[in-house]
Amino acid sequence: xxxxxxxxxxxxxxxxxxxxxxxxxxxxxxxxxxxxxxxxxxxxxxxxxxxxxxxxxxxxxxxxxxxxxxxxxxxxxxxxxxxxxxxxxxxxxxxxxxxxxxxxxxxxxxxxxxxxxxxxxxxxxxxxxxxxxxxxxxxxxxxxxxxxxxxxxxxxxxxxxxxxxxxxxxxxxxxxxxxxxxxxxxxxxxxxxxxxxxxxxxxxxxxxxxxxxxxxxxxxxxxxxxxxxxxxxxxxxxxxxxxxxxxxxxxxxxxxxxxxxxxxxxxxxxxxxxxxxxxxxxxxxxxxxxxxxxxxxxxxxxxxxxxxxxxxxxxxxxxxxxxxxxxxxxxxxxxxxxxxxxxxxxxxxxxxxxxxxxxxxxxxxxxxxxxxxxxxxxxxxxxxxxxxxxxxxxxxxxxxxxxxxxxxxxxxxxxxxxxxxxxxxxxxxxxxxxxxxxxxxxxxxxxxxxxxxxxxxxxxxxxxxxxxxxxxxxxxxxxxxxxxxxxxxxxxxxxxxxxxxxxxxxxxxxxxxxxxxxxxxxxxxxxxxxxxxxxxxxxxxxxxxxxxxxxxxxxxxxxxxxxxxxxxxxxxxxxxxxxxxxxxxxxxxxxxxxxxxxxxxxxxxx
Numbered sequence: 001x002x003x004x005x006x007x008x009x010x011x012x013x014x015x016x017x018x019x020x021x022x023x024x025x026x027x028x029x030x031x032x033x034x035x036x037x038x039x040x041x042x043x044x045x046x047x048x049x050x051x052x053x054x055x056x057x058x059x060x061x062x063x064x065x066x067x068x069x070x071x072x073x074x075x076x077x078x079x080x081x082x083x084x085x086x087x088x089x090x091x092x093x094x095x096x097x098x099x100x101x102x103x104x105x106x107x108x109x110x111x112x113x114x115x116x117x118x119x120x121x122x123x124x125x126x127x128x129x130x131x132x133x134x135x136x137x138x139x140x141x142x143x144x145x146x147x148x149x150x151x152x153x154x155x156x157x158x159x160x161x162x163x164x165x166x167x168x169x170x171x172x173x174x175x176x177x178x179x180x181x182x183x184x185x186x187x188x189x190x191x192x193x194x195x196x197x198x199x200x201x202x203x204x205x206x207x208x209x210x211x212x213x214x215x216x217x218x219x220x221x222x223x224x225x226x227x228x229x230x231x232x233x234x235x236x237x238x239x240x241x242x243x244x245x246x247x248x249x250x251x252x253x254x255x256x257x258x259x260x261x262x263x264x265x266x267x268x269x270x271x272x273x274x275x276x277x278x279x280x281x282x283x284x285x286x287x288x289x290x291x292x293x294x295x296x297x298x299x300x301x302x303x304x305x306x307x308x309x310x311x312x313x314x315x316x317x318x319x320x321x322x323x324x325x326x327x328x329x330x331x332x333x334x335x336x337x338x339x340x341x342x343x344x345x346x347x348x349x350x351x352x353x354x355x356x357x358x359x360x361x362x363x364x365x366x367x368x369x370x371x372x373x374x375x376x377x378x379x380x381x382x383x384x385x386x387x388x389x390x391x392x393x394x395x396x397x398x399x400x401x402x403x404x405x406x407x408x409x410x411x412x413x414x415x416x417x418x419x420x421x422x423x424x425x426x427x428x429x430x431x432x433x434x435x436x437x438x439x440x441x442x443x444x445x446x447x448x449x450x451x452x453x454x455x456x457x458x459x460x461x462x463x464x465x466x467x468x469x470x471x472x473x474x475x476x477x478x479x480x481x482x483x484x485x486x487x488x489x490x491x492x493x494x495x496x497x498x499x500x501x502x503x504x505x506x507x508x509x510x511x512x513x514x515x516x517x518x519x520x521x522x523x524x525x526x527x528x529x530x531x532x533x534x535x536x537x538x539x540x541x542x543x544x545x546x547x548x549x550x551x552x553x554x555x556x557x558x559x560x561x562x563x564x565x566x567x568x569x570x571x572x573x574x575x576x577x578x579x580x581x582x583x584x585x586x587x588x589x590x591x592x593x594x595x596x597x598x599x600x601x602x603x604x605x606x
Contacts, residue, residue: 079106085113088240089233090477094226098124098233114241115170118195121234122163125198128223129156136219143365145216148208151369152220155201158339158377158405159231162194162201170238188242189481189588193407193449195235196480197427200447202228203476203513204426208367228476235479281322282384282412282597286347291324306330306356315340325386327353334360334372337406341378348386351415351436357389361396368421372403379428381406382596387415394419394440394463404430404448411435412598418443419460425450425484429587433598438494442472444484445512449587451485453600459506459528461496468497468528469535471509473516483517483547484509485581488601491520491557493528501528507535508550511542519549519572519581522604529557534564544568551578579604 078086078096082105086095099105099113102120132153141149169186206224209217281289293309294301301324303309309323320343327349335356337344348354358373360366373390376383381404392399401418404411407428415436416423422439425446432452437444440462444452459468470491473484491508493501506528509518534548546568550560560571572578583589584602593600 076100081108081110081113085110085237089236091229091233094229095233098230114238115172117234117237118163118167118170121230122167124227124230125156125159125163128227129160131223139216141216145212145214147366147370148212151208151367152205155205159198159201161339162198166191166194191238192481193429195231195238196482199228199231199235199477199480200427202231204369208369232477235477239479286324286349286385289322289324289347291322293323295323295325297328301326305332306335307332310337313341313344317343320345325354329355329357331357335374337376337378337381339377343380344378345382347384350385351387354386355389357391359392361392361399363396368398368400371398372400372424375403377405379407381409383414384412390418400424408592410596410598421445431587431589431593433600440468441466442469444470445472447474447482449482451487451583451587452489453487455489456492457489458492458494459497460494461500462504468504468506469510471518472512473518474512475515475517476513478515485519485586486523487521489523491523491525491529493526497528505530508533510535510537511546514542514545516542517547520553521551521578521581523553524555525553525557527556531562532564534569575604
């Protein structure tokens with residue numbers, strides 16, 4: 001489907017999602033700042049490769065001394081531990097070969113192989129980032145290829161960070177769960193999230209080159225070889241060793257841990273990952289908040305533009321940085337709160353008053369990932385009382401208004417307005433509360449673990465012959481802890497669609513990837529929803545591996561009698577199963593949401 005997501009348009013047979021945009025050539029001479037960034041990424045990647053190799057050497061030394069096998073050559077035949085470990089993966093042959101290539105693996109226990117698999121995968125990602133930045137950064141590319149290449153550098157860098165934190169968490173001596181000095185972080189849920197994100201990042205990187213010709217795509221394919229499979233194996237190995245599974249999808253030989261929700265949590269207004277300070281910040285009027293940075297177009301604030309405000313945010317800060325954006329329309333190009341800009345909170349003057357807008361689309365020779373009017377990947381991102389908009393229009397196809405890849409992200413009382421691909425919930429754990437989301441085709445899409453609660457989701461009138469699809473979830477791997485949960489929301493039609501809803505059917509979702517997972521819980525559905533409920537992506541693709549569920553929805557579109565009969569679709573009748581997709585169990589929000597101050601319901605109901 002255009003750039004970044006290929007597939008059929010939900011329209012009449014033979015319909016096309018987008019026309020091929022023209023691809024000119026551009027020398028794109030790198031700026032000094034860009035050259036510095038590329039050099040820094042290269043050096044950082046090399047340091048990580050060396051560091052993980054040193055970690056491996058230490059592990060080898062410990063195992064060799066313990067076993068008395070010093071000086072013996074590495075055997076190519078897998079040990080029992082390797083064979084058993086790799087039997088749990090989707091790519092066992094690659095798993096065996098890659099582990100045998102890693103020093104110390106033949107004397108490792110199954111528990112050691114958890115650490116070794118993460119370490120080995122980190123080395124491969126670090127090497128790919130290093131080789132990409134040193135050999136391709138200065139190659140001439142057309143704008144479309146450059147967009148995909150830039151995406152890959154960013155995503156590889158983010159994956160190296162996620163894998164590094166995972167490695168620190170599962171390192172020998174730290175155990176499978178616990179807090180790790182130096183920022184590793186973690187719990188079982190954290191590692192599952194970080195590994196799932198690394199796999200999603202790799203998919204996004206690879207997909208960005210679909211439709212791109214020339215040698216750059218081939219060279220990148222060689223450098224990215226096996227990365228998706230390696231991180232998939234890593235995720236499977238970790239999951240089998242004790243990783244949590246709250247999927248609700250039957251997977252053989254998987255451990256399930258159902259977190260009990262206390263009565264106290266059920267009655268909370270805000271999840272626990274939000275501290276008292278953030279709770280207050282989300283409740284009190286914007287004018288009463290002491291902001292660190294004030295953005296005002298008239299010059300009466302700290303800065304005039306949002307881009308300037310983002311530049312002023314310190315990197316890797318554990319302290320909350322508050323940016324108050326006064327009323328006005330801010331038309332700035334591809335604003336982004338990057339991974340190093342952590343704990344940033346944007347506060348506006350209200351929906352429709354503080355507006356961040358843009359008009360980029362795939363017709364501008366960009367990847368879908370690159371079209372976002374606003375993007376956030378820094379952990380702890382919060383946005384409140386503002387509008388994110390992409391005005392490119394339905395004819396421009398993929399055009400993202402808001403992209404979120406930040407872990408522990410909260411979007412509260414915001415409008416998110418577009419047509420196709422309005423909201424990109426890309427990765428990590430996210431929570432949306434009391435938001436209004438507008439779109440047509442696949443307008444909530446991505447592979448985060450995300451819960452929407454008390455939101456209004458509006459289907460708009462699409463182009464002629466198109467069908468509306470609210471969600472397109474792209475979970476690729478059965479071990480990823482990701483999916484879209486829509487809980488206690490309102491599924492509505494805009495007035496123009498309502499007037500012609502008979503000509504434009506609206507579906508709850510369609511499967512972008514093999515293990516697509518979406519649920520609707522206790523939500524109102526208008527009469528614009530097609531009685532079948534869900535739409536195929538391409539004939540029979542993913543119909544037996546997806547997980548689509550509905551639990552006690554109501555309204556004229558909520559009747560399930562004529563729903564699809566796919567193997568992967570189910571009408572959920574068990575509260576235990578439905579509860580797996582709540583804030584408390586799906587995004588473990590009771591541990592991080594309370595600190596942000598946003599209202600939330602931990603379980604199914606009060």
